[in-house]
Amino acid sequence: MGMSLQQIIFGVLSVISLVSALGVVLSKNPVTSVLCLIVTFFTIAGHYIMLNAQFLAVVHIIVYAGAIMVLFLFVIMLMNLNAEIEPQKRNWLKYAGAISGGAFLVVLLAALREASMPALLPGSNDIGLISNLGKTLFNQYVVPFEVSSILFLSAMVGAVVIGKKEN
């Protein structure tokens, strides 16, 4: 087998991420789903490092594993959800969902199987380093950056207003 180290790491990370993504969908207990999703996010961060996106990998771990998933876990534990009270769809609806998703997968794979694109080279490049990304962000994308701060402010106000107990 002429597999390079890169391909071996890619294979291992992909298998882990696909299995844990299936765990998110198939597990009965919501807490298990959250933990599976955290594993998926860590493997995706590993893929980012393999793709020379070091800064994005760090941001991904901080934002997703550190903030978003903790929020999900908080909410699930606050509601005291568990496998016994988990609402279940009727069986034929589940099969219909699985078949539709699988058909979508087959169509996309068949459509892109023959596509010809430039290959990924084994060497590394430095576009993902924080200095280069910072230059791009603050030269070309200053306005979207500032708009995103307004988005955050409005999301924060919205979350507080929605979550507030009305009396």
Added chain:
Amino acid sequence: MPVQYYIFLSIALFCIGVMGVLMRRNAIIIFMCVELMLNAVNLLMVAFSKMWADAGRVDAGSAQIFVFFIMVVAAAEVAVGLAIIVMVYRNSHSVDINIMNRLKN
């Protein structure tokens, strides 16, 4: 290494997310599956960024900035979405999406 590997991985992750949205009734799980789909797209965008950087394009880093903005929007979306789910739970003591039928009337 062909970039097709990453395309196939992203498609598989995206379709698992679609299946989750179609198969589950718990609103939080559906929300998590939407996050999974967003991440599949992000992964594909980073792979294309590396592909174009290897092919010699100087502005390939823009794709990573785009992924960065998607993460920003996802974080804001999760904050508001979970607040909505908590509010629905407080009013109906359930996170079943069939409860949301009541919005119709």
